Amino acid sequence: MTTPWGLPDFDAHEEIHFVTDEKCGLKAIIAVHSTHVGPAAGGARFWHYAKDADALTDALRLSRGMSYKNAMAGLPLGGGKSVLLADEAKTKTPELLHAFGKAVDHLGGRYVTAEDVGMSVADMIEVARSTKFVAGLPNSSGDVGGDPGPHTSLGVFLGIKAAVKWALGKDSLSGLHLALQGAGSVATGVALHACAEGAKLSVADVDEVKAHKLAERTGGKVVSTDEVLGLEADVVSPNALGAILDEQTIAALRTPVVAGGANNQLATPEDGERLQQRGILYAPDYVINAGGIINVCTEYLGDGDATLVRRRIEGIPVRLEQIWKEGAETGRDPAAVADAMAQRLIGRA
Known part of the structure; x- marks a missing residue:
């Protein structure tokens, strides 16, 4: 595989982590594009890729997009993204989600995850058993959080x-x-x-x-x-x-x-x-x-309620x-x- 530095979508990413846990079958890429404004925030995508190189390209492009998205939304967050490489059957287990959560936790808050394509609120609950650096968790009535x-x-x-x-x-x-x-x-x-x-x-x-x-x-x-x-x-x-x-x-x-x-x-x-x-x-x-990450940011930072989320979305x-x-x-x-x-x-x- 071409090294990340040689890829057209690399765009000076600060960090790229390749995560493997053979016991539970986890293969994941965590890409941190920028922490200039704040911790890199972006969802986790669970997808079957024909080639591993496609997963890396997706992670890099999505991560850079999150840097731009969060900045343009006026959020105090940088940009990152993770992709979990699913098998053809898209097998997903609690053990796999826990292992992913541990990988996120290992970054010490430089990356904050949430749900994206192929992931759900229930999946985020499992991830949260291994790390506090996660959003998109169930919300109570009137509060922010939950499905973005x-x-x-x-x-x-x-x-x-x-x-x-x-x-x-x-x-x-x-x-x-x-x-x-x-x-x-x-x-x-x-x-x-x-x-x-x-x-x-x-x-x-x-x-x-x-x-x-x-x-x-x-x-x-x-x-x-x-x-x-x-x-x-x-x-x-x-x-x-x-x-x-x-x-x-x-x-x-x-x-x-x-x-x-x-x-x-x-x-x-x-x-x-x-x-x-x-x-x-x-x-x-x-x-x-940007509406989803606006909700995720407000949940994670705890800096407002549903009214603030709506007002921020109306800025789009x-x-x-x-x-x-x-x-x-x-x-x-x-x-x-x-x-x-x-x-x-x-x-x-």
Whole structure:
């Protein structure tokens, strides 16, 4: 395998830890991108990768994205991420989660974990048996904590509304067509918010059962994963895995807006410019999907309640508008503008 230093996504990570526990079958990567602002915070992803190198690339990109996300959300946290390499059956045991918790604890608070794709609140309870450096734990009524998914969904929904107002001059999603890629936790929340406001939905997911369930709940229609990005729609909303916007898919887009909750949507930095050249407004993913980490941060630091979480999430559209405004003034694409802002905030301008 190429050494991490030689990878294009390395980006001067402060620490990368490769964790192995043969007894319980744990293979994990913990990537700490930056602790310039505070302890590196970012969820743990449990996923089966075709190649170990793919897991490392994912960890590096997600970790850097968390640095940018936390900085742009105004949180006193740095950025990190962990990936647990699942087998094909995605076997997950309490022993494996405990071993992962011990690895997190060994870092002494430089990294704080929470749930991400493939992990649940119940999993975080198991991880917390081995470390205190964990968030996303069950919450009592009115308190922060628990599943960050609904908070991510709310932020994405508010970001979509801001994008629609900026690009189309509309204050509501009523009557607009949203093409949703993904039918998981975040996409479901986005769909329910959009449906309540009168949007028309097309839904695609690799799990067709999930797609049909979400379409039934929202009165939407199911489309294939091959066609969703190319649908004629007012908004295309990627809410699955990353690197789905590349030269080919961008050329096939038939929408004025791309705004969704998936991490690392652009396959390369040049793809932000490709969107701009086509006149498509892009909502940088780590800005629009910050609702979950806002909730996690407030829980972990204990510096506020659900009202503060809501107020912080409502700042997402404001930051997006600042990005779009600077982009319009400078001619740079929104992704490049957001990256430059984030880099200044973490001391890497």
